[in-house]
Amino acid sequence: MKKLAGLFLFVATASAFADTGNELATGWEEYKKSENGLSANHYRIGHFSGYVIGVADASSYWCPPSKGLTQGQLHKIVGKYIDNNPQKLHMPAASVVMLAFKEAFPCPK
Template sequence: MSATVIGFCLALACTAAAAAFFDGYKLKEWFDAEARVENGNPQLADRADASYLIGYIAGVHDVFVEIAFCPPPTAKLGQLMGVVQKHLIANPEEWHKPAALISAEALKQAFPCK
């Protein structure tokens, strides 16, 4: 990866950190809602929150794929969500960080670019 691309990614990450709408706490809420929907016991807003989660992870993928992480072409959205959820649960000290950075870091660790 060229120094220009790395510099751009770092600048983007700093900008995202300053202007984040969602953090790790919100990601955790969305994952909890998604689990309740999957278990057949959703609360009032859970279906919407689960949909937000799906769209959010898909968006992080579409913005950062081949830049910050490189999943195989056979990777499915559910797998990407599982990677982010596993990272989120294992690192509660990061929940204050922007959700996009947490998600991108989780995917980067699981699917580093060569």
């Protein structure tokens, strides 16, 4: 029972971080700082990174190339989408990530 309670607490905490694109944008800003050699909040970077990779693994709404795509590229694809679409940051975080992937790698019709 203790393990189950701990898992619930972890899931509730993790989901609270990235409820909307606004929270993802905060993680993206920290990611960019780190990439530029500046002091950054690695906790927020880890949540941003984990969220992006988790949605990438779970989503079937985009058609990534069969090989060669890196996690760093996925982070930058989502980050570019965040930078270019601030009007969508009120949306659920998962939707923002999926829209970014779908825009970068649309599936053939």
